[in-house]
Amino acid sequence: MDKEQGFSEDRGPARSAARDSLFLLTSIMSADGVDLGxxxxxxxxxxxxxxxxxxxxxxxxxxxVELRGVGRVSGRIAWSREHKIGMAFDEVIDPQxxxxxVSQGASRAALPDYLRSQTLRR
Structure with missing residues (x-):
């Protein structure tokens, strides 16, 4: 595949769905549960x-992968170059x-301590 067919050397095959740029940390596991970092x-x-x-x-x-707000999402590595990957999901998700x-829709008790608003008492 070349650039005319939707391939970019630095990003892999072109995807048809609209992409949203963001910075989100996640954990990757193999389908059988092995931690991949x-x-x-x-x-x-x-x-x-x-x-x-x-x-x-x-x-x-x-x-x-575990995506904040979405949960566990399974899929396949569509392309890999050094330490970059492109993942194709098995099922469509709502990326929004x-x-x-983090606090939207969650009760105060369900939030981690560092995300709770706390009043200082003297």
């Missing part, structure tokens, strides 16, 4: 993502859920 999601769409990984991960393996504030 952390990654920084650089862009996210309804059908996939692009991320910078701690280490190289080969293309065409099944993985699972990852942009919602």
């Amino acid at each position: 952390k990654a920084r999601v650089r862009n996210l769409s309804a059908t996939g993502l692009m991320a910078d990984c701690e280490r190289a991960i080969p293309a065409d393996i099944a993985i699972v 859920l990852a942009r919602r504030p």
Whole structure:
């Protein structure tokens, strides 16, 4: 595949879904639960993502990522170049859920201590 067919040397195959640039940390696991490290999601769409990984991960393996606001998402590594990957999801997601504030819809007790507003008492 070349650039005329939707391929970019630095980003891999072109995706048809609209992408949303963001910075989101996630954990990557193989489909059988082996920890593959952390990654920084650089862009996210309804059908996939692009991320910078701690280490190289080969293309065409099944993985699972945990996305804030979305939950566990399974898919396959569509392309891999050094420490960058493109992941194609098994099912369509709503990428806007990852942009919602952490506290939206969560009760105060469900939030981690560092996210709770606390009043100082003297």
